Structures are given as C-alpha cells and as structure tokens.
C-alpha cells in the first residue's frame with residue numbers, strides 16, 4: 001500500500017450533499033450581517049466548512065442502517081444495551097452514563113465534584129471543559145509540557161502532561177484536587193497526542209496522591225493511532241488493544257461521540273466509582289433524561305455503537321491521519337506558520353506569527369479566519385485570545401497562542417476540496433501584511449467566541 005503516494009479515501013460516496021458556490025461580494029455581505037463572527041454565518045454560505053470536526057462527519061451505510069434498529073423504549077431499550085456494549089468493549093468502566101454531548105457529561109461531573117476552592121488540572125482544558133469547571137467556582141489549570149505551548153517545536157507527543165508540574169500542584173494543594181484530567185488528543189493545544197508512557201506516569205502520580213484520573217476521550221482513536229505510529233514498542237499492537245490500555249489507566253472519562261464516535265450527536269460520562277456514579281445519575285435525570293438514554297434517542301445510541309466499531313478500523317485511521325497531514329504539509333511547504341507536528345483532526349495556523357502587525361488584543365486569529373472565509377468561503381475557527389483571553393473576573397489578556405483551526409470533518413471532504421483550501425490559504429498568506437485586526441462590539445459573559453460581534457479596525 002505505502003508504495004502509492006495518493007491518499008485513497010477508504011470508502012465510496014453513497015449519498016451526496018450539494019455545496020452552494022458564493023461570490024466574494026456575497027460573503028462580504030454575510031460577514032457584515034454576522035458581525036464578523038463565523039459562528040453567525042448561515043452554513044449554506046460556506047463552501048468548505050472546517051469550523052469543527054464535531055458532529056460534522058459523514059455517517060456510514062451501516063450507521064444509517066443501525067438507526068433503523070433504534071428502539072425508543074423509555075427504559076431499558078435494546079439500543080441502550082448496544083451502546084453500552086460498544087462503549088465497554090473499548091472502555092470497560094463500571095458505569096456508563098449517556099449524555100447528549102460531551103459538555104453535558106462535563107457539566108454533570110463538575111457539578112458533582114467541582115466548586116469554589118477546588119482546582120482541576122488537565123493537559124489543556126477544552127473551552128467547554130474550562131467553562132464547566134469555572135462555572136462551579138473551581139479553577140482550571142493547564143499543565144501541558146512546555147513544548148505543547150510552542151507552535152513550531154517538534155515533539156511526537158506534544159499533548160503530554162507535565163508530570164513534574166502535576167506532582168508539584170498535588171504536593172501543594174492535594175486536598176483541593178477532586179480529579180486529574182488528560183485530554184486525548186489535546187484539541188486546544190493543536191490536536192496533539194498523549195503517549196502511553198505519559199498516561200502511565202500521570203496514572204502513577206494520581207495513585208500516589210489518591211486522585212482519580214479521568215480522560216477527556218473525544219479523539220481517543222486518533223490518539224491511539226499516533227501511539228501505534230510514534231511510540232517505541234507500540235507498532236505491532238492493534239489500535240483496539242492500545243485503546244483498551246488507555247482506558248485501563250484511567251478511573252473514568254468524559255466523551256463527545258461527535259468526534260471519534262463518528263456520530264452527529266451524543267456523548268457519555270463513565271467511571272468506576274459507585275458513589276460518584278449515583279450522584280451523577282441523579283443530576284443526569286434533572287437535565288438529560290433517564291439513565292438508559294440520557295438525552296439521546298435510541299437511534300442515536302445505535303449510530304454511536306456502530307461508529308465506535310468503525311472508528312478503530314486501522315485503514316480508516318491511516319487515511320484520517322494522513323489526510324490531515326496532507327493539508328498541513330502543503331501549507332507548511334507554502335511557508336505558512338502552523339502548529340507542528342500536524343495534529344490528528346485539524347491543522348492549526350499560527351495567526352500570531354503570520355500577522356505580527358496585529359497585536360493579540362486585536363485578534364489576529366479572528367482576522368485570519370475572517371479572511372479565509374471572505375476570500376474562499378472556507379470557515380475555520382479562531383482558537384486564541386477571542387476564545388481564551390477573558391478571565392472569570394472579566395479581565396482580558398492575550399491567550400498563550402493565537403491559532404486558526406482548520407478542523408477536518410470525518411469522511412466528509414475529498415482531496416480536491418482540500419486542494420482548494422490549500423490554494424486559498426496560500427493566497428491569503430501571501431497578502432498577510434494587508435490584513436487588519438478587529439475589536440469586539442458586544443460579548444456575553446461566558447464562551448464569548450460563539451456569539452460575540454466584531455467590527456473591523458481598518
């Protein structure tokens with residue numbers, strides 16, 4: 001297989017969705033109407049939508065078939081058991097609590113164990129994870145290794161937790177730490193993987209301090225593929241075997257099935273602790289639903305169960321990781337600064353490096369994301385000072401990095417779509433010095449990037 005250079009999508013197209021072509025002028029109007037926030041753009045006005053890889057993947061023939069098996073019984077549906085079996089085949093946690101998506105699992109967990117005075121370490125909190133920790137009054141601390149904060153530094157596992165920093169935090173504040181989290185792969189840090197060695201080391205520290213280790217497992221299969229490809233001694237293991245070892249090192253997990261569940265909606269919270277599970281189920285019933293469906297229809301549970309079987313397929317994962325690298329390598333060759341090595345689900349452009357004339361508080365990531373849309377109808381996502389710059393007390397400072405994430409939906413776009421993205425991004429980068437910053441006109445107290453309205457600073 002490796003003799004051939006071309007990336008073959010390991011599937012044929014079975015149903016197609018039209019994409020509407022727009023002019024630059026139409027997109028300029030759409031931007032003004034949206035307050036220059038790409039979350040406010042009508043998706044019909046987007047040509048290649050790389051806003052997120054979450055819930056945007058194409059389901060397989062077998063997932064659509066599984067949907068027909070959806071059983072909508074309120075309690076004890078066969079679809080629930082199909083879901084439970086599929087989750088536990090990979091992550092044999094004693095308790096599995098279905099939720100409508102990842103953040104619902106976070107909300108429930110941190111409502112149960114967070115609170116004022118508490119501190120939650122993670123390699124890097126995703127935005128919803130941080131928001132859910134902070135909403136309870138607790139503090140969210142990111143302890144990724146120093147290389148994980150340097151976009152251009154090469155490291156095979158840039159998502160690794162800084163174990164020394166974790167030990168120091170636990171030594172100083174052990175009583176305040178209800179849980180240690182590791183996000184696989186590290187989305188906010190560039191989709192970078194965490195090694196098995198690092199997970200084992202984090203697990204050992206947690207055990208020493210008597211703390212549970214939870215995974216934010218959204219992209220567990222992609223992380224396992226990187227372990228197989230990059231970690232010494234792992235090449236001959238199956239991805240499923242590696243996933244099971246990852247699960248065995250943890251005491252629980254939160255999951256968004258919209259990523260490596262290959263589903264359009266869904267998630268779960270899982271754990272071994274009986275008492276904590278009971279508290280979480282009580283919260284689940286308040287907002288999500290009965291514990292055997294938890295905010296999902298029976299058909300969604302079936303789609304996730306089938307998706308979990310497909311996502312660990314090694315031909316799929318080889319294609320997935322290679323096709324993301326194809327985009328990243330081409331942009332790198334065009335001289336566009338980006339996070340390296342290329343992550344699993346996305347390419348992260350380093351807007352701060354590309355637009356040094358735009359200060360972080362004029363949002364270079366927003367400027368680059370807006371221009372990619374204006375020029376070519378490509379929708380990416382700012383991951384920088386807009387997303388992370390505001391502290392709970394309302395003060396603002398530059399985030400660690402100003403990135404634009406081009407997230408690749410699973411099994412959705414072909415190589416020619418990606419070639420088009422390469423062409424547009426290369427053109428935008430060539431004109432980088434002409435781009436201008438933005439100011440925020442209106443913003444909410446939390447998660448401002450979703451709804452803030454901007455104005456150009458030109």
Ligand SMILES: Cc1ncc(COP(=O)(O)O)c(C=O)c1O
Pocket residue numbers: 054101102103104126128129183185187188216218255256257258266267
């Ligand atoms: C690492 C990580 N954690 C949690 C979430 C939240 O999941 P959801 O969007 O399903 O609520 C996401 C979603 O993008 C994520 O990437």
